[in-house]
Amino acid sequence: MDYRRGGGAGGCCRCCFSFIFTLGLTALFLWLSLRTSKPTCAVQSIYFPALNRTLNNPKNTTVYLTLRLENGNKDKGIFYDNVNLTLSYIPNITDPKKIKLVNDTFVTAFYQGHKKTAKKEVNFSAAELNWTAARAVNSTTFFRVDLATAVRFKIMAWKTKRYRIMVGANVEVNEFGEKVKKKKKGIKLSGAGKNGGFSLKVGVLVNFLIWVLLSFW
Numbered sequence: 001m002d003y004r005r006g007g008g009a010g011g012c013c014r015c016c017f018s019f020i021f022t023l024g025l026t027a028l029f030l031w032l033s034l035r036t037s038k039p040t041c042a043v044q045s046i047y048f049p050a051l052n053r054t055l056n057n058p059k060n061t062t063v064y065l066t067l068r069l070e071n072g073n074k075d076k077g078i079f080y081d082n083v084n085l086t087l088s089y090i091p092n093i094t095d096p097k098k099i100k101l102v103n104d105t106f107v108t109a110f111y112q113g114h115k116k117t118a119k120k121e122v123n124f125s126a127a128e129l130n131w132t133a134a135r136a137v138n139s140t141t142f143f144r145v146d147l148a149t150a151v152r153f154k155i156m157a158w159k160t161k162r163y164r165i166m167v168g169a170n171v172e173v174n175e176f177g178e179k180v181k182k183k184k185k186g187i188k189l190s191g192a193g194k195n196g197g198f199s200l201k202v203g204v205l206v207n208f209l210i211w212v213l214l215s216f217w
Contacts, residue, residue: 036153036160037072039112041167042186043145043179044068044119050131051141052177058131063087063102063124065145068186071112077154081162083107083147087124089134090142090170099144102126111154140180141173147189167191 044067049060067085071078084106088099107120134141146168153160167189172180181187 036076036155038163038165039078039151040068040070040072041147041165041189042068042070043169043171043189044186046143046145046171046173046179048141048173048177050126050177051135051173051175053135053175055177058135061125061127061129061131063126065122065124066186067107067120067122067147069112069118069120070185071114071116071118073114073153075114075155077114078112079152079154079159080107080110080112081150082109083120083149085122085124086146086148087126088144088146089129090144091134091137093142093170100129102129102143139175143171143173144168145171145187145189 043065045065047064049055049062049064050058065085065087067083069080069083084104086104087102089102090099092098103124103126105122105124107122110118112118146166148164148166150162150164152162168191169187169189171187174180179187
């Protein structure tokens with residue numbers, strides 16, 4: 001009689017453990033499915049005709065920039081609001097806080113599929129900057145590119161709320177009016193952007209669920 005009772009208790013424990021283990025795996029699957037990563041933003045290329053000493057044409061004050069945006073999420077698309085870009089001139093790199101606004105522009109809102117890369121070409125009108133003085137500083141000149149936008153992630157048939165992205169980077173320009181760094185993926189913009197805000201909330205929820213289940217075990 002006592003053995004039968006012990007067997008019943010053991011079976012109940014095994015059933016309870018199996019139930020909790022299954023729920024734990026389900027919670028882990030949900031977390032992996034719902035976690036998101038912010039897009040990678042970079043200056044693919046930038047060209048300043050006014051700084052190209054071989055042309056010697058400071059009157060061509062247009063700045064040509066190619067922006068690279070990568071969605072590294074495997075199963076999530078990204079809806080971008082207007083992508084706002086600001087170009088600033090840094091007259092003294094030892095004191096980068098003293099910068100001068102050149103101009104700003106934007107990329108119209110768009111959708112990007114999962115594991116896709118988008119290249120957006122934009123132009124800055126920079127007639128107000130003293131290009132002659134900028135050319136005379138050194139063989140290289142420094143600028144700053146800042147990006148601000150908000151994104152929503154598409155997970156299956158629904159969208160998350162908006163998450164703000166604010167990133168930027170200094171760009172060193174040579175005597176040919178091009179960025180010095182020749183990396184294939186360009187100069188990565190980084191800074192105040194939040195990564196995985198949505199996944200963090202989901203992770204906290206999952207951990208709380210597992211804690212509750214273990215408390216009842």
